[in-house]
Amino acid sequence: MTVGAPASRPRVELAAVRALAPPLLAVLLAFAVTGVLIVAAGKNPVLAYWSLAHGAFGSWDRIAVGLNRATPYALTGVGIALCFRARVINIGGEGQLALGGLAATWVALHMVPAPRPVATLFALGGGVLAGAAWAGLAAGIRLKRGVHEVLATLLLNFVGLLIVSEALQGDLGEPGAGFPQSPLLPNASWLGRLVAGTDLHVGVLIALAAVAVAHVALWRTPFGFRLRILGASAPAAAYAGISPARALVSVMLLSGGLAGLAGAIEVLGVHYRLIDGFAHGFGFNAVAIALLGGLNPLAVLPAGLFFGFLETGAVAMQRAVGVPTPLVAVIQGLTMVFVLSAMGLTAGRRRV
Amino acid sequence: MLRMLGITKSYGAVRANRGIDLVVPPRTILGLLGENGSGKTTLMNVLFGLVSPDAGTIVFNDHPLAGHTPREALAAGIGMIHQHFMLVPAMTVTENVMLGWDAAGRWLRPAAVAERIRAASHTYGLDLEPDARVGALPLGGQQRVEIVKAILRGAELLILDEPTSSLSPPEVSGLLHVLRRLRDEGRSVIFISHKLGEVLDVCDEVVVLRDGAVAGRTRASDTDRAKLARMMVDRDVSAPVAREGGAAGAERLVVADLAANDATGVERLGGVSFSVRSGEVLAVAGVDGNGQAELVDVIAGLRRPTRGHVFVDGADVTGRGVTGRRQAGLAHVPADRHTTGLVADMTVTENLAFRDCDGPPFRRGPWLDFGAMRAAASERIARFAIRVGGPDVPARTLSGGNQQKLVLARELTRHPRVLVAAQPTRGLDPGATRFVIDEVLALRASGGAVLYVSTELEEALIVADRIAVMYRGRFAGVVRRDAVDITRLGLMMSGALTESPDAAALYGRKAP
Incomplete structure (x- = not known):
């Protein structure tokens, strides 16, 4: 039942084209529509997009910044993709990421002096645990009190962000900074640089590894198989002896841990301190990235890179052409609308 | 017109x-x-x-x-x-x-x-x-x-x-x-x-x-x-299936005073007791909605009973989940094959393995062994003559009869001691119905115990050694195959007749 496909073409190639076509088309369409908006704002869209591309890829430094930016997106997005696969709607990435950053900061500031890899690992571990705990709290509320996880995770976002603010106003804040931020973290806890002379940090590799592990876990382990069954049919999952509660808790812990790790990496690899509002936008964009990647861990990677480079390029675009950065949010939003529409059109063909 | x-x-x-x-x-x-x-x-x-x-x-x-x-x-x-x-x-x-x-x-x-x-x-x-x-x-x-x-x-x-x-x-x-x-x-x-x-x-x-x-x-x-x-x-559909009289063996499935409620708390299963022996088929007849679904769900571990016990081969499995019961030797063909028995969007291979992915041969260490899964799928496709494009096509592309073959292939190649089959031929054509019945009888011949729920009286008469009729959550009567009287069964189904069956009818004959 292939429509309009030459029979001579190899099957695999066709499937790949079919999987890739909707998101790519959606991205192109989003750029086209935004271009119209740029014209309406009286600017030259070609120039704007050129400066966007230049800002994103114009130098090794810029590329490093884009990759750093994409790292928390890929990490959080991959966790959310696993959740959504099991029909667990975790939209609490923002709060989980924020608390991950908070915990990493606390560990880095309070632990006994230790050499670099050890201090960094402990701080990262703190971030993972805090993110997992925050997601686990939402799972617990769901299971014990029957509050749907959409609501529980969403509301815990606000709580999480306010806890970070509160901590920065109090003990964790830098005295006399004039801005809610923590003191600079001890150098030993910083993430190492991957390429000397650029900002590129080791977190990028961690994100790559997390994506690979998530891919293998989803498609090659009984755990992932159970998640996919649960997402495809709840009665079939019960019949297969799968406990929805256990699956909910495990996938929430996993996804929260990844978001917490992303927050810790953001603190230890980019800012070297906890800054109020550092998590802003990561959580919800990660949901968009998970969907853009069709809930496939491997495809979340390019989706995360797309968002990361788009945002680093946006700053340059604003500087060069005077197109306001919020237009990039328009591109992101339109891409999502188009991708989700395309998914609706091709619903039923997706691999579970 | x-x-x-x-x-x-x-x-x-x-x-x-x-x-x-x-x-x-x-x-x-x-x-x-x-x-x-x-x-x-x-x-x-x-x-x-x-x-x-x-x-x-x-x-x-x-x-x-x-x-x-x-x-x-x-x-x-x-x-x-x-x-x-x-x-x-x-x-x-x-x-x-x-x-x-x-x-x-x-x-x-x-x-x-x-x-x-x-x-x-x-x-x-x-x-x-x-x-x-x-x-x-x-x-x-x-x-x-x-x-x-x-x-x-x-x-x-x-x-x-x-x-x-x-x-x-x-x-x-x-x-x-x-x-x-x-x-x-x-x-x-x-x-x-x-x-x-x-x-x-x-x-x-x-x-x-x-x-x-x-x-x-x-x-x-x-x-x-x-x-x-x-x-x-375009062939003669011979009605009665040739079968041995069959010496029923030891009790394989024992159900004691089992009761259950539906989601709204209304009692749907009002305390039934019976047993099914090795080499025996107990058919549960009755009009749909008289507690058969609840009986099957409770035995299969999908629903908690409000009282009573289920034993498989002497072991009390009442407190166990689906997996524990499966390990005890219980197979289950659910009534709804589209959303329960199968995952329509998953491949034939995955569907043939999804109840068994927690142990060998499909699990090796932390991994799913896709090689073993695919090999088992090819073997079962051949053995059960499942008409399908290959092991990697989605189950949704199969016809109803072939989907049911898929479910049977998964449940029967495990060599279960007890099979609970709920409406296994519903919506199937005569050819596929015959296939299902033959497989059930083959399991019986090899010493399995089968609880066969059907709303088709004719079908129950073909497969059963004993027929129980359910009415309003209870057994209105249990009749041995050689003592079947259609009018009596019909009266039981309509609730006009309730017999208290004797122990021989409820628990089968003792093995000679």
């Missing part, structure tokens, strides 16, 4: 309809018979405008119908009543009739519509109360709501797709009565069914489809079951 000529429709390489001619005279009930996949559904979808044919013409009441939509088919006077009703349970009969009905006018006039429902109900013997909530009606009543909807919308030709599959025997006879009244009032009916007895009972003419073509047409008075069955499958 209806004249369909040379209807041809292909889906890719599959020729679903090959030049079918179908003529329905006025005032006629025409039975459309055929196995699953013989082209009945495609033909009716063509008629109703849901699919457009590759070739052929349709003339209805002297007006040609081509490239029409279901809405136009309705307007022309063709009404279709699907197997699954399209009703809003929370609304009343009147509201359901008005829903989406243009002729109801710009303003809703419930009183006038209710009056028309009452009149139609009286004319056709539908026995409908316009103010009743549809959700509170039995399935037969909901079906009559669909019929009154079609009649008030001006349907002169009604198509009923498997209308009796979920009805109790008294409801079936009520429906057949309504169909005769419809005919007597000048309408025509196309009655799609597997059930030869009903077709012979109510139809004036019968058209049999096989492999997308007309295999025969005849007046109902000129034929009998054997002739029709032969036309459908």
Whole structure:
């Protein structure tokens, strides 16, 4: 039942084209529509997009910044993709990421002096645990009190962000900074640089590894198989002896841990301190990235890179052409609308 | 009244309809018979405008119908009543009739519509109360709501797709009565069914489809079951299955005073006790909805009992989950194969493994062994003659019979000690039904114990060593195969007769 496909073409190639076509088309369409908006704002869209591309890829430094930016997106997005696969709607990435950053900061500031890899690992571990705990709290509320996880995770976002603010106003804040931020973290806890002379940090590799592990876990382990069954049919999952509660808790812990790790990496690899509002936008964009990647861990990677480079390029675009950065949010939003529409059109063909 | 000529429709390489001619005279009930996949559904979808044919013409009441939509088919006077009703349970009969009905006018006039429902109900013997909530009606009543909807919308030709599959025997006879009244009032009916007895009972003419073509047409008075069955499958369907008398062995499945509630807390299973022995089939007959589903779910571990115990091979599994019971040797063929027995969007390979992915051979260490899964799938596809493109196609692409083979293949290659099968042949054609029954009997012959739930009495009689009849959550009686009396069973099913069965009937004979 292939429509309009030459029979001579190899099957695999066709499937790949079919999987890739909707998101790519959606991205192109989003750029086209935004271009119209740029014209309406009286600017030259070609120039704007050129400066966007230049800002994103114009130098090794810029590329490093884009990759750093994409790292928390890929990490959080991959966790959310696993959740959504099991029909667990975790939209609490923002709060989980924020608390991950908070915990990493606390560990880095309070632990006994230790050499670099050890201090960094402990701080990262703190971030993972805090993110997992925050997601686990939402799972617990769901299971014990029957509050749907959409609501529980969403509301815990606000709580999480306010806890970070509160901590920065109090003990964790830098005295006399004039801005809610923590003191600079001890150098030993910083993430190492991957390429000397650029900002590129080791977190990028961690994100790559997390994506690979998530891919293998989803498609090659009984755990992932159970998640996919649960997402495809709840009665079939019960019949297969799968406990929805256990699956909910495990996938929430996993996804929260990844978001917490992303927050810790953001603190230890980019800012070297906890800054109020550092998590802003990561959580919800990660949901968009998970969907853009069709809930496939491997495809979340390019989706995360797309968002990361788009945002680093946006700053340059604003500087060069005077197109306001919020237009990039328009591109992101339109891409999502188009991708989700395309998914609706091709619903039923997706691999579970 | 209806004249369909040379209807041809292909889906890719599959020729679903090959030049079918179908003529329905006025005032006629025409039975459309055929196995699953013989082209009945495609033909009716063509008629109703849901699919457009590759070739052929349709003339209805002297007006040609081509490239029409279901809405136009309705307007022309063709009404279709699907197997699954399209009703809003929370609304009343009147509201359901008005829903989406243009002729109801710009303003809703419930009183006038209710009056028309009452009149139609009286004319056709539908026995409908316009103010009743549809959700509170039995399935037969909901079906009559669909019929009154079609009649008030001006349907002169009604198509009923498997209308009796979920009805109790008294409801079936009520429906057949309504169909005769419809005919007597000048309408025509196309009655799609597997059930030869009903077709012979109510139809004036019968058209049999096989492999997308007309295999025969005849007046109902000129034929009998054997002739029709032969036309459908083009082979003799020998009714009784040859089987050994069979010496029942040790008790494999023991159920003690089992009771359960439904989701709303109403007791659906009121304390049943029985056992099934090695080499034995206990069939549970009865009208759908008398606690059979709850009995199966509780035994399978999908629902918690409010009291009572389940033993598999002497081990009390009441406290165990689905996995624990499976490990104890319990296999389960669920009634709903589309969403429970299978995951439609997953591949055949995954479907054949998804109840067994927590141990060898499909799990090796932390990994799923896809090689082993695919090898097992290929082997089972061959062994169970599952017609499928390959192990990697989604289960949704299989026909109903082959989907059920998939479920059986997964459950039976585990060599279970006990099989609980719920309506395993529902919606299957005679060939696939026969396959299921043969597999169940093969398990019995190799020493398995089978609990076989069926609403088809004939089928229960074929497979069972003992037949239990469920009525309102309890056993109205248990009868041994050699002491079966159809009238008695029928009375038990209708609740008119309750016997307290003796121990020999409940627990089987002791092994000699």
